[in-house]
Amino acid sequence: MQHVLEETMPSLRGIAFSPATSMEITTASVLRDQLDDADTFVFVELADPSHDQLAELSQALGDPELLRHPAPASGHAAITQVDSHVMLSARRLELDIPTLQLSVSDLRVYVLPRALIIDHDGSFDSTELLRRFAAATKHRDEGVGYLLWILIDELLAEMNTALETLDSELDDVEDSLLAPGATPVPVQTRTYQLRKSTAGLRRCILPLRDGVDALLRREAACISPNLYPLFQGLYDRAVHLAEWADSIRDLVTALSDTQISMEGNRLNVIMKKVTSWAAILAVPAAVTGFYGQNVPFPGANSLGGFWSSAIIMVGGGIALYATFKKKDWL
Template identity: 25%
Template sequence: MIYQEVSGAARRVDCSQADEACRVVLKNVANLGEGEFGWVHLSDPAEHEVVALADELGLHPLAVEDAVQAHERPKRERYDDVLAVALKTLWYVEETSQVETGEMMVFLGPRFVLTVRHGPSDPAVEAARRLAVDPATVSCGPASVLHAILDVAVDTYTKAAVGVRDDLTELERSVFSPERGDVTDQVYFLKREVLEFRDAIQPLVPVLEEFTGPRAPWPEDLLPYFRDVADHLHRADTEVRSLDDLLGSVLDAHLARVGTWQNDDMRKISAWAAILAIPTMVAGVYGMNFEHMPELGWSFGYPLALGVMAAAAGMLYRAFRRNDWL
């Protein structure tokens, strides 16, 4: 799947032979007029596709390696006159409460943009739609594509954070409900998802800070747009940090409640053991079968022994109930 973006007009090129499609697009890029640029987009490409484009566009071998391997943290690199930006794509799966991640590489040259996407989520589609209805932004050059992709990616971060927040609210209700339930696995699962979320967002924050500074390598008309994206990213980063902290608090609260439940159980076991200890002791003494024991020859001795055991057990039961042990 390859997109071509020339002066704000988006056109999708489908071809059974990827190399042939690349040649068509590269030929169009080479014939661009003044103020125009080309946008080539690859989705889960094979290595030879990226290498073919890299040779034609003059990309650095390290840039090709980053685009093919797709295991990069969000970052920016400069290779001569080409700016390479790596970012994580996110999407929230509501059915499984999972945060899935992918990767997008953006290469900005003087007259071209090359984007390489790995994973199901593709911000380039929505970015192309937004640029198609905003020719003023496209006139700023290849950097407009980078802004659009970052804007779409950060919007998905915000949506994913809302889904995680809803899951966390449900966990809080479960933890503080009067019914007993072990949600430790759920808390750890959600915390792992939030950590994956943080790994995608936090490294991108300093990258966008560079893009909004006075030394940013694009027209000043684009700076307010990048500052807006950076502001949204800071909000998402703050939200994810708060989710991580709150999950830690929820886990501590749940473990504290589990400890309280265990203490309650131990007190109940200890109380019943104490209640049963007196009848056991009396029965054990009389069970030793000595001849000279109190009340052995009295007809009311047996009922009296039972009464004493029942009375002692009842008094202990009442005392434990009064102290909330039972």
């Protein structure tokens, strides 16, 4: 198979599959010519297309209103079935490992009886997808349904990789939290970013899981009986990823609660120390205050009075220190 190249129409590229061979698609006219062959099915990628380009491609496919955007993936209607074709809203993601920032972009998928079309904002890297299309020979006779399976499998693989990264980062944050001399601010920042990215990742998984479930339940024409076990496997993977995301989110919440509890305990210890030292310093303050009164008292203006006051201050301080140390207040 030849690699797909962008030529006359920068936003359109694709591959035409036939029993004997496969060839690249770079224009709507080439696409139309390929679809004239009843044994050919195609994959088409639209990178940030204009309205004119969408209209041109829709016309080439024989339906001027065909390529319209389905509901956003964040909504409940992740999949829409119209006549003989299916429109699927999905999300692809990229996780920046140093910052744990999650970049999410919408991906619109149009599944026709003999064409699989994806429409994205230009950030989707289809290199691995095209490589898998080229290597897929076992189920190629199943047509567009198998291309759809590969596409969803790639999206789930991205989500699985992101979850593995977040899970590993969670272990590192736990180790940092329990390390001696750990500073709370970096741990709090990392914990917050973990929670935010996990929640965003979960919002990407759920619509895709529901979309695969809808494909199975509605018995879409693009999925042949031979592909049902493969799509059932996709659904099971999506359910597993959603549960994994829930588990990470719960662990991050528990980690945050643990950190708050540890900070509260540390504050209590500090308050005990401050209170204990204040009580110790209150002894010399009380003694000097007593001996500083302007009335005669035993030992006034004498060496004995000085030593008695000094002994009371030092002895009282030592007694309080020993008492507080024994109670683990210091």
